[in-house]
Amino acid sequence: MTSFQAFRIHDDENGYRGGIEQIQTDTLTPGEVLVKVAWSSVNYKDALAGTGKGRILRSYPLNGGVDLAGVVVTSEDPAFREGDKVLCTGCGLSETLDGGYAEYARLPSRWAIPLPRQLSLRAAMQLGTAGFTAALALLRMEENRQRPDMGPIAITGASGGVGMLAIDIFSAAGYQVHAISGKTGHAAQLRTLGAAEVLDRSALAPAAKPLERAQYGGALDNVGGPALAALLPRIVPYGNLAICGNAGGIKVETTVLPWILRGVSVLGIASAGTARDIRDRVWERLAGAWKPRHLDTITTAVVGLEQLPEVFEKMLAGESFGRTLVRVGGEDSL
Incomplete structure (x- = not known):
């Protein structure tokens, strides 16, 4: 059991709210693959979920973030081993499952996508949802x-x-x-x-x-x-x-x-609900013939978990431009 930081969203008798909390891995929603998250990103859907201006979550509390990329820590599925790099976009993250705005996440193995060799963890989240x-x-x-x-x-x-x-x-x-x-x-x-x-x-x-x-x-x-x-x-x-x-x-x-x-x-x-076989085809193309040539130009901001509320408000006000990358535990060299 490991203690870690997460941007966690609640809706209870104390109202709708989201913020940084310290939680433990045994509180994460179920999944066969435990991932140490390196990077996530901010999408319009994340801003709606994080502020409560859109009812995205179907249960509470949950960690926000519909995207994540990181490294496998443990796996109950032999298809994944410790040290494997994986990504996930949508698939219930920040809806029914704890999402990527946390230092750790559990993924159902059917939704964990092996990171294509042509992509870094950072690039995978520059793409993201x-x-x-x-x-x-x-x-x-x-x-x-x-x-x-x-x-x-x-x-x-x-x-x-x-x-x-x-x-x-x-x-x-x-x-x-x-x-x-x-x-x-x-x-x-x-x-x-x-x-x-x-x-x-x-x-x-x-x-x-x-x-x-x-x-x-x-x-x-x-x-x-x-x-x-x-x-x-x-x-x-x-x-x-x-x-x-x-x-x-x-x-x-x-x-x-x-x-x-x-x-x-x-x-x-x-x-968010795309079938696994189609997901594999899309990521194959994103890592190959369709890989964007200007990811660093499109990535206009890199923030930490603590800056998310400010980013959400700016996005919902129509003031954002390009992609915002979220550094969870990642480094540029990953």
């Missing part, structure tokens, strides 16, 4: 016959973690990317990542007609709401619109015409 989501979107779009010659890919919320990684990943895969953001002051950085064009979000004005001029071969929408409604009538015939976020709202007012006249497909990207 954000990179996994972007790559999962591209995988699903290509499985549904998306091709670069169909036209540019629009990426909304382009200055966020998913958006920036998606620019890098999609452009590396041969697609022309049009980045759409409310923070066009970062246009130069987005072009460095591979965006051919950077457009203010006002470019997605509400569609005047049920079908607008088809200008995008496909899209990855991180925003939802009016932005999604504006994108849909602008997708070319048989293009794909992948949806992975709702920062702009959960309701969409549109028509059926893009579906029944252009054959546009809308693909839901639910990264």
